[in-house]
Amino acid sequence: MALRGPLFRLLRTPFSQSCQQSRAQSVAVLGAPFSRGQKRRGVEHGPKVIRDAGLIERLSGLDYSVHDFGDLHFHHPEMDEPYMGVKFPRTVGAANKMLSGAVSRAIGAGHTLVMLGGDHSLGIGSVSGHAQQCPDLCLIWVDAHADVNTPMTSPSGNLHGQPVAFMLKELQDKMPDIPGFSWTKPVLSSRDLVYIGLRDVDPGEYHIMKNLGIQYFTMRDIDRLGIQRVMEVTLDHLLARKQRPIHLSFDIDAFDPSLAPATGTAVNGGLTYREGIYLTEEIHNTGLLSVMDLVEVNPMLGANHEAVEATASLAVDVIASSLGQTREGAHASIGVPPVKNDTEQLRI
Numbered sequence: 001m002a003l004r005g006p007l008f009r010l011l012r013t014p015f016s017q018s019c020q021q022s023r024a025q026s027v028a029v030l031g032a033p034f035s036r037g038q039k040r041r042g043v044e045h046g047p048k049v050i051r052d053a054g055l056i057e058r059l060s061g062l063d064y065s066v067h068d069f070g071d072l073h074f075h076h077p078e079m080d081e082p083y084m085g086v087k088f089p090r091t092v093g094a095a096n097k098m099l100s101g102a103v104s105r106a107i108g109a110g111h112t113l114v115m116l117g118g119d120h121s122l123g124i125g126s127v128s129g130h131a132q133q134c135p136d137l138c139l140i141w142v143d144a145h146a147d148v149n150t151p152m153t154s155p156s157g158n159l160h161g162q163p164v165a166f167m168l169k170e171l172q173d174k175m176p177d178i179p180g181f182s183w184t185k186p187v188l189s190s191r192d193l194v195y196i197g198l199r200d201v202d203p204g205e206y207h208i209m210k211n212l213g214i215q216y217f218t219m220r221d222i223d224r225l226g227i228q229r230v231m232e233v234t235l236d237h238l239l240a241r242k243q244r245p246i247h248l249s250f251d252i253d254a255f256d257p258s259l260a261p262a263t264g265t266a267v268n269g270g271l272t273y274r275e276g277i278y279l280t281e282e283i284h285n286t287g288l289l290s291v292m293d294l295v296e297v298n299p300m301l302g303a304n305h306e307a308v309e310a311t312a313s314l315a316v317d318v319i320a321s322s323l324g325q326t327r328e329g330a331h332a333s334i335g336v337p338p339v340k341n342d343t344e345q346l347r348i
């Protein structure tokens with residue numbers, strides 16, 4: 001069973017691109033305290049509660065040097081009128097532009113990056129910054145929702161339900177020029193994306209997924225096939241032709257609300273703990289994870305303190321698992337590398 005571990009990664013042919021350099025040894029953590037992609041306040045405190053749940057210590061216990069770049073500081077313009085029903089377009093656009101630059105610099109510096117949200121509109125900046133350094137990346141979107149509404153199909157006008165629409169080349173003729181987003185350009189084709197965990201898909205989103213032939217696994221598919229087969233098909237779909245960097249965008253609402261109650265758009269019937277851990281273990285075992293987003297943890301929405309802590313510690317567990325924590329035992333070397341505080345380096 002150890003065949004896909006570190007030895008496998010060592011033997012694997014490396015990327016020709018600078019994008020994969022010394023990635024394996026160094027993890028950067030970047031907080032993005034941002035909530036204007038949706039209505040509920042509180043999701044901007046996600047980075048704090050995930051750090052408070054012990055993220056940095058957990059990652060340091062794995063075989064990494066951990067660089068905590070702190071949180072980005074977003075500016076909120078006073079006037080930001082909706083545009084075609086889209087709420088806070090300039091605020092969301094500017095935040096994502098800043099995030100995109102920071103992600104690009106962290107990846108350019110050779111780190112594997114963990115981005116802590118914040119709401120899922122941040123996927124726009126995170127994937128865009130990643131693609132600047134790694135144009136051949138592929139995207140695994142783990143979520144109850146498809147987040148691929150266009151401004152025309154969105155039932156809510158919330159940009160956290162639309163990030164994937166900004167990324168897909170095939171959708172660009174359906175995307176109006178939204179103020180705040182002139183800097184974006186689509187970086188993905190529909191075949192570069194796989195969804196896992198879907199169970200609340202809007203009618204317009206369903207049409208987009210079907211028309212573009214996007215590979216997706218709903219919770220029903222996971223019930224039918226099992227998570228093992230789902231991951232096999234997912235990784236085969238994305239990596240069979242060529243090994244390339246993986247962007248994992250993990251919305252905590254992919255999990256069942258009994259496990260992750262502190263989130264804004266919870267939907268019953270989500271991933272079990274073991275499905276989530278298996279999924280992330282499989283991604284780690286590819287040796288190709290380059291950026292991971294962990295979004296939509298909202299500490300103001302837990303019924304009580306325990307609910308919030310459970311959600312945050314689940315977030316820490318899936319991040320650690322994505323980065324190599326195993327259930328078969330510790331692989332860390334004896335000397336644990338120190339935590340470096342590199343906030344200054346990434347300041348904008």
Ligand SMILES: NC(=[NH2+])NCCC[C@H](N)C(=O)O
Nearest residue numbers: 120145149156158160161265
């Ligand atoms: N990232 C999320 N939690 N997205 C929820 C999206 C909900 C709904 N589909 C919408 O467009 O508003």
Ligand SMILES: [Mn+2]
Nearest residue numbers: 144145251253
């Ligand atoms: Mn979601």
Ligand SMILES: [Mn+2]
Nearest residue numbers: 120143147251
């Ligand atoms: Mn989402």
